[in-house]
Amino acid sequence: MIFAHGFGCDQQMWRLVAPAFEADHRVILFDHVGAGGSDLSAYDVARHGSLDGYTDDVLELCRELDVSDAVFVGHSVSAMIGVLAAIREPERIGKLVLVGPSPCYVDDERYVGGFSREDIDELLESLDSNFLGWSSAMAPVIMGNPDRPELGEELTNSFCRTDPEIAAQFARVTFLSDNRGDLAGVRVPTLVLQCSDDAIAPPSVGEYVHREISGSTLVLLDATGHCPNLSAPDQTVAAIRAFV
């Protein structure tokens, strides 16, 4: 099982969920390039300028670890990264669990994603004024010791630490992507986990994803917010367990 974190934090997002599968699965956790303890020098403005680059990263990881027929659990933007990866190499990604997925965050005439272009600019502004856990004094500590996460853990807000420039680009890539056309290409069994009250991916969007991916299962979690993996870990585990 591969657990992929979404925009904002790192693999620790899964710490209340992933351990529940360690007994009977090989569990793979990773940080996307640019987040958490990843090697920032691997960040490539061109490659990571679209979700395809992140998809390449995931598939490279699968090849490197010789993974086949994996369950890919993707939260938020990683749900779409999982969709792209499963379309490209279904032999590696055998099942998809999409937690709070949204194929498109911005509204258009016939679709309600929940946000406008201006809202995304506001988000970028928030990112610009909150460099969480990131200062010139801390950056060397974090970047110099990617293999010693215990150093990072002592730092406040370390889960969300990221290079400001990378965070801004990842935000643009995440919230301005439109992958609605890709959903119909998914051929692997898919579980959509939708929170009953999610400000980022509202239930109508979860239903849209469920409708577009034929044969998918939609489970509505009684949870508020965009991160059931933190706010409702037991329900999340149970739903994934029933699916795999």
Place this chain on the structure above:
Amino acid sequence: MAGQRVGEHEPGAPADLEESAEDLYDNAPCGYLSATPDGTIVRVNATFLRWTGYRRDELVERKRFPDLLTAGGRIYHETHYAPLLRMQGSVREISLDLVRADGSRLPALINSQLRLDPDGVPQLVRTTVFEATDRKRYEQELLAARNRERVARERIERLQRITAAIAAAPDAETIASAVTGELMAYFDASSAGIAVTDIEAGSQRIVASRGDPLPSDLADRRPEAFDEGDERRGATAQLHLAGPPGISGRLWLAFGDARRFEADERAFITACAEQTALALERARLYEMQRDVASTLQQSLLAGELPADPRYDVAWAYHPAVEHLEVGGDWYDAFALPHDRVAIVVGDVVGRGIAAASAMGQLRSAVRALASAGFGPAAVLEHLDSFVEQNEAARYATLAYADVDPSSGRVCCAAAGHPPLLLLQPGRAPEYFSRGRSTPLGIAPADAHRPQAAFHLDPGGGFLLYTDGLVERRTEVIDAGLERLVHAVEAHRGATPAQLVEALPALLVEQSGTHDDVCLLSFKRVAPCERS
């Protein structure tokens, strides 16, 4: 109030005022709200209500904390704030805007603390809100200053890049193409172009044009101006390319829509136009100079080689691929008194008009000295005095051979030049290293130049060449000389014409970059071979 000291514990003094915890909570100098883990507001203080303009009953049990944020702030809350709070139990100093009841924004710094029940299950979130209007404004000013600085830096870097790119550009087309490309990309314009006035023809020639066709009414618009356009027509920037005496033209940028031109954008486009005009003038002069030099060189190199049944002579000149200016390599072959023939190959230092004219002077001087009856060493000695008066010819190298085609006697002298390669029938090619001395203008200590003679068998010959044939930057010259021997050996039996054609292809062109090469092959035709 005399005799009272402020701050001491007296009846009615400050400590008493703080006895009411309710008042302390409600009128604290910060907003205070408590919410359930899903964000539902359960308690809020008066300060918060005063700052945000909400009534208590509009918030409590009715709104969740994220509802009070902007849409972008809500995403931030869901992706950063809430996960952090859950994972580390508290979040501090997050800057977010709250939306007041009237829709206006309240910039705030927000701290939250998560309270867990004894089983570690989240129970309550306590949040304090500090108004940060001034701080936020200051921060935004800093950010704006940082952005302005970045934009200015990028602009300077871009201008430097454009200037560097066009400084080395050899012609107007390359310059115009580079400038319009950069400007189009940078300003996201719909079209860009450069036109240069042909002063003789009195008309403008478009040297580069990118994007959409030129707006049809461009000619009617005032040049030397930034036209910001309106709802009917897009914006344009048109600048005169002027300044240097030989250049007149214009540069334009056109946009699909109206747009403002900020002061720094105007300055940038104006600077680009100035740099372009300078570069165009430089290229014009350069092109003119190059044409003159190349014409001069061709007229000097042209001329029939002497035709004589007793010998066969052929030459080849290969200009360097990487240089656009002509070089100073040259050759000559002309009849001498007493039925002899002079064979010369030389190389003048430098390139361009100066090198071409120095080459011409040197060539005429050699002819004059040789025709006056001077032998090889004496020719070189006289040339030493000659180059003292002719700066551009100084340090030129030269190989001179005085050949008697009937007897086969060859007397030669070389000043700083690579050795003559001797090709005798039935023997391996070998270098003839005698009769060599320093380049012209650096006379030997006793002012006498050496010369040496050898006998050319019937059917034998020799090769003279400039160093471009054998020199490569990355290796010692011996390696090149050895390569030449092998190449010549592989062409044993070739006529001089075949040899001078084959050698540069074999030795020079495949190495990619090379210097000018001039080579000349002489062969004494055996009586039985004569037609």
